[in-house]
Amino acid sequence: MTFSSSYFLSLTTFIYLGAAALYLIHWIFRVQKVGLLATIVTAGGLVIQTTGIILRWVESYKLGYGHAPLSNLYESLVFFAWMTVLVYLVMEWRVKRRVIGAFATPFASLAMAYASFSPEIEDEIQPLIPALKSNWLIAHVVTCFLGYASFAVACGLGIMYLFKNRSSGDSTGIMGIIPDCKVLDELMHQTIIFGFLWLTLGIITGAVWANDAWGTYWSWDPKETWSLITWFVYATALHARFVRGWAGRRIAYLSIIGFVSVMFTYFGVNFLLSGLHSYGSQ
Amino acid sequence: MKASSSIYQDNPIWRFFSSVRLAVFLLITLAVTSIAGTLIPQRESLQFYLETYGPNFFRIIKFLHLYDTYHSWWYLTLLGLFSTNLIVCTLKRLPFTLRLFRKDNLSMDSGRLLRMPFKKDWEVKEELDNDSIRSIISAFKDVVGKFHERPDTADGGRLFLEERGKWSYWGIYCLHGSILIIFLGALVGLFMGFKGSVMLPEGETIDHIVNKQTGEQIPLGFSVRCDRFDISFYDNGAPKEYRSDLTVLNGNKEVVRKSIVVNDPLKYRGITFYQASYRAIPEVTVRVAESESTQRLLTISAFQKTLWPEAQLTFGLIQYLPSVHGRPAAQIWIGDREGREGSLWLLKGNKKEFKKGENSYGISLVNARQRYLTGLQIKKDPGVWIVWLGCAFLIIGFTVVFWVPHRRVWLWIGRREGKTIVILSGQTSKNKLQFEKDIREIEKALDSRLGAR
Numbered sequence: 001m002t003f004s005s006s007y008f009l010s011l012t013t014f015i016y017l018g019a020a021a022l023y024l025i026h027w028i029f030r031v032q033k034v035g036l037l038a039t040i041v042t043a044g045g046l047v048i049q050t051t052g053i054i055l056r057w058v059e060s061y062k063l064g065y066g067h068a069p070l071s072n073l074y075e076s077l078v079f080f081a082w083m084t085v086l087v088y089l090v091m092e093w094r095v096k097r098r099v100i101g102a103f104a105t106p107f108a109s110l111a112m113a114y115a116s117f118s119p120e121i122e123d124e125i126q127p128l129i130p131a132l133k134s135n136w137l138i139a140h141v142v143t144c145f146l147g148y149a150s151f152a153v154a155c156g157l158g159i160m161y162l163f164k165n166r167s168s169g170d171s172t173g174i175m176g177i178i179p180d181c182k183v184l185d186e187l188m189h190q191t192i193i194f195g196f197l198w199l200t201l202g203i204i205t206g207a208v209w210a211n212d213a214w215g216t217y218w219s220w221d222p223k224e225t226w227s228l229i230t231w232f233v234y235a236t237a238l239h240a241r242f243v244r245g246w247a248g249r250r251i252a253y254l255s256i257i258g259f260v261s262v263m264f265t266y267f268g269v270n271f272l273l274s275g276l277h278s279y280g281s282q
Numbered sequence: 283m284k285a286s287s288s289i290y291q292d293n294p295i296w297r298f299f300s301s302v303r304l305a306v307f308l309l310i311t312l313a314v315t316s317i318a319g320t321l322i323p324q325r326e327s328l329q330f331y332l333e334t335y336g337p338n339f340f341r342i343i344k345f346l347h348l349y350d351t352y353h354s355w356w357y358l359t360l361l362g363l364f365s366t367n368l369i370v371c372t373l374k375r376l377p378f379t380l381r382l383f384r385k386d387n388l389s390m391d392s393g394r395l396l397r398m399p400f401k402k403d404w405e406v407k408e409e410l411d412n413d414s415i416r417s418i419i420s421a422f423k424d425v426v427g428k429f430h431e432r433p434d435t436a437d438g439g440r441l442f443l444e445e446r447g448k449w450s451y452w453g454i455y456c457l458h459g460s461i462l463i464i465f466l467g468a469l470v471g472l473f474m475g476f477k478g479s480v481m482l483p484e485g486e487t488i489d490h491i492v493n494k495q496t497g498e499q500i501p502l503g504f505s506v507r508c509d510r511f512d513i514s515f516y517d518n519g520a521p522k523e524y525r526s527d528l529t530v531l532n533g534n535k536e537v538v539r540k541s542i543v544v545n546d547p548l549k550y551r552g553i554t555f556y557q558a559s560y561r562a563i564p565e566v567t568v569r570v571a572e573s574e575s576t577q578r579l580l581t582i583s584a585f586q587k588t589l590w591p592e593a594q595l596t597f598g599l600i601q602y603l604p605s606v607h608g609r610p611a612a613q614i615w616i617g618d619r620e621g622r623e624g625s626l627w628l629l630k631g632n633k634k635e636f637k638k639g640e641n642s643y644g645i646s647l648v649n650a651r652q653r654y655l656t657g658l659q660i661k662k663d664p665g666v667w668i669v670w671l672g673c674a675f676l677i678i679g680f681t682v683v684f685w686v687p688h689r690r691v692w693l694w695i696g697r698r699e700g701k702t703i704v705i706l707s708g709q710t711s712k713n714k715l716q717f718e719k720d721i722r723e724i725e726k727a728l729d730s731r732l733g734a735r
Contacts, residue, residue, distance in 0.1 A: 065516075127516040130523055130544040193684050200680065204673045213545045215556040215659040216477070217669060218468075220352050222320040232313035239309065242302045261313075273320055 005059055005069075006123065008052030009078060013112040015045035016081065020109040023101035028174055035098035039089075042105060046085050053082060056125065065127040070141040073270070074123045077115035079141065080266075081108040083149035091153060095187065099177050103156030136209035144202030144227075150195030151234070151255075151262050157188040158255030165249055185248055188255055189241065196234045203227050222273040226265035233258040299370035308364045315360065319351030365465060368458050379451045382688075388432045388443050392694050392705055399714075400721045401707035404732045410702045414731070415440075415695060418704065421727045422693050425720075439696025439703075446689045450711065453682025456675050463672030470665030476500055477663075481561060481655045482508045487531065491660050502553060505531045509539075511560055511654035524557050526656040552662055559657030564602035566612045567649040568628065570595075572641060582614065583653060594619050595638060602650060610650040687712040691724065704732060 022038035025031065056069040069075040088104040115121055161184045167175040178184070206224070207217040218224060237254040240246040298304065322343065323330070331349055332340045347354030395401065410418075419442065423429065426444035435441045478491035478500070489505035492498070509527040516522050523543055530538040530550050540548045548555040563584040571577035572593055580597060582588045588597045598615035609630045617623035618638045626634055628647040635644055687710045694705040706725060710717040 127518070127520055127522065130521060133523075133543075134545040136545075197677070197680055197684075200676060204677070207673070208670070209545075211666060212547065213556070215547070215554060215558070215661045216663075217666060220319060220324065225316055225320045225352075229313045229316050232309045232316070236306055236309040236313070239302055239306050243306055246306070269320070 003055075005052045005056035008048050008055060009112075010116055012045055012049040012052060012078075012081075013109075013116045015041060015048060016085070016105065016109040016112050019045055020102075020105040023098065023105050027099045027102040027177065030174070030177055035101075038101055038105075039092065039098060042085060042101070043089060046082070046089065049078070049082050049085070053078065060125045063125055063127075065125065067128045067132075068138050068141075069125075070137060071128055071132055072122065072126060074115050074121050076141065076145070076266075077111045077121070080145055080148055080152075081111040081115070083145045084108040084111070084152050087146070087149045087153050091187075091191070097179055099179070100153075100156065100160065100187075103160050104153045107152040107156065131213060134209055134213065136205055136212070140202060140205040140209055143198050143205055147195045147197075147199035147202050148262050148266065150191050150198060151230075151259050154188050154191040154195060154255045155259035157184055157191060158252040158259075160184055161188060161252040161255075162249070165252070181248065185251065188251065189238075192234055192237050192255060192258075196231075196238065199227070199231060199234065203231065223265065223269045226261065226269050230258060230261040230265050233261050296370065296374075299367055300374040302371070304363075304367050305371065308360065308367060312360055312364065315357065316351075318346075318348055322348050322351070324352075325350055361465070365462060368461060372455060372458055375454070379455075382451050383448060387445055387690050387692075388430055388441060389436075390441060390443075390692060390694070391435060391437045392439060392696060392703065393437070395692050395694055395705050395707040398692075398707035398709050400709065400718060401705065402721075402725050402728075403706070404704040404728070406702040406704070406732065408702070409697060409700065418695065418728060418731050419693075421731050422724065425724045425727050426691060435694070435696075437696065439694050442693040444689075444691040447686050447711075448688050450682050450686040450688050453679050453686060455679075457679030457683050460672045460675035460679055463675060464669050467665040467668030467670075467672055470668055471663040472665075475661065475663040475665060477659070477661045479558060479657065479659050481559075481657050482506075483563075483655045484508055484511055484653060503551065504537070506548075506550075506555065507531060508656050508658075511656040513560065513654075524560055524656075526557055526658070528555060552664065554661050554663075556659040556661070557656070558659040561655045561657065562652040563655065564599065564612075565651055565653040566599060566602060566610075566614075566628075566647060568597070568612075568614065569644075569646050569648050570597075571644040577644075579648065593638075593641070593643070595643075600625055604650070610647065612647055612650060614645070684712070687717065689717060689720075691721065693728075704728065 019038055019042040022034055022041060026035035026038055053069055056075070060067055060069065070079055085105065085108045088101065088108075091104075092098060092101060115123070160178055161181060164175060164178045164181050164184060167173075179187075203224075206227070210219065210224075211217040233254060237251050237258060240251050240254060326349060328340075328344070328349065331343050335343060343349055346356065351357055396403065422442060429442050429444040431443075432441045476491075476493045476495075478494050480488055480491055482488055485508070487505045487507040488502070490499050490501045493500055507529045509529055511527075512523075512525045514522045514525075525541050525543050527539070527541045528548050529536050530548075538548070538550055542548045542555060542557045544557050547557070565581060565583045567579055567581050569577060569579055570590055570593070576592055578590060578592065580588050580590055582597050582599045584599045584602070586598075589595075590597065596617045598617075599612060600615050601613040603611045606629060611627060611629045613625055613627050615623065615625045616636065616638070620639070622638065624636070626636055626645075628634060628645065630647045630650070633644055633646040635642055637643075689708070689710045691708040692706070694703075694707075696703050706721070706728060708717065708721050
């Protein structure tokens, strides 16, 4: 089968790598047309990836397993990339600043490249283990990853903020087309609010699910604890605005630290710590 | 109001607990210290920590309760400080919110309206007749919908106010209160609930469980029988489903039957039974005979002794092999009342003889199978609904705090030095971009009535 899900998904990897490169060229060489091309390529990639995800879902039914493609590390990476591109494109459409793409799409490209090229990652469709057989699977994974994807974009904005902040006053050159610190700060704040809502919903759906599956809504499992740590970091970022001298640069740092914490919740817990969420590492 | 708040402000403890700075400090501290419990395995035996980390680090672990970080004295203290901080901040804010909420936004004058963040004014050279004024008001009404009116303001004008989302100031209390509600739910679960687990063999019944924390026996008030346990696999060998058929008994009456699987527990009278694990133990059936007249079928399970009452012999299962030359085999232990014991191997289909004292007996393996024990997690937590309520408040509060604005749009029409003045102004607590668009829309509608002049 040529047009299988894996065909579309590996194609997506190359499209996103290309899109990230185009956004970087758009930023560094300030060519407007390349920016437009980057948007078109990214949107096209999203369509192809969506097709791939739907096909994979259909294929799992054909294999007799029948579950949403959200059940192992490969599928979650693909979904993370998909969400990140979606969140970014919505933001680009709303704020009309393509330069943000240079800092947001690389996250999606890296996730896809990791999923496709890492030898440790099993990309076959596997049956669902008993613990994952629940209607909460989709709700839990979608909410969490909407949060993760927003935080990836917020991290990109944080990096942009620090770049811009360093080159204060320089309105030409590659720093020139980065939006003003004030604009970035507001965007970062809005993105963190959005991500925080979804992270909170992700933790709550996880708790409801755990209560049905394990008999306790909170068991201080490393994955749970790390999601709470992440929650604390972003809660700090939301409160920091009300403390004098904390707005701006420190929130940009918190946005980056928060995303490091997200990454540790996502990967670190699976690979370095043991716990109930171990199926995420296969 | 002033007097009471200054009394509070003089109190250094109150000042300490009412600062957002403390909230930020506590959030960071909680984030950093929570890491400890994810790096060090939790709730192992003290021996484990001594062997893994050595005596020096062990002392730190023991002092800081790092073997159970999230229930340690210092972590609970942090959570206590966090709650206090939340409550004090709430109380400090309350009078301010009440003032905002009670504020009459119709007591305004043209001067203050012109200092609002969004404003636009028109000066009309002649005095407008009633019809023109009515048309301006209806243009305003067409855009904003419902509005309040004050026909005679202090500076002699007519004031119209469209106000929405005034209640949104309470969102922050809903959001912060939800955290306290979740804590309350957790405490209710801790003091009024229990948790335990049991390995229940097929066919057997329990009517009490052992509390995991305290070790005390808790009667269920009813009993639960495991009728059957079943495990199924996918073609690739991965487990597909663990299923226990449970029956709830009240006295001897069967009340409820349910097959539980992972993610679908049995709930009865506030107590929940979860499919958690299983164990398979071998079980063999042997035919023993003393003479032709006395023979009997005996079922022997692993880890259990079986008595043959007629001959006063006891049997046990030492080893079980599912396939020896394609047939099941078992090593059986046999003991008698005098304490003499011995063992022998049985292969299905072959008969063996053994002697105890003067008597000799025949024995053969009739059947062998796996007997299952289902591992159930049993829990009662009356606080869980309080936690869900808190979660709902958390989401509702968060949405209100960040996305429901308090919006006010004023329209003032009055006269000054023979001219008619029309002022449009507005204020919003959030989402200024959208508000600006809305204001521009009203402005355009008014322009079409006023601009023609």
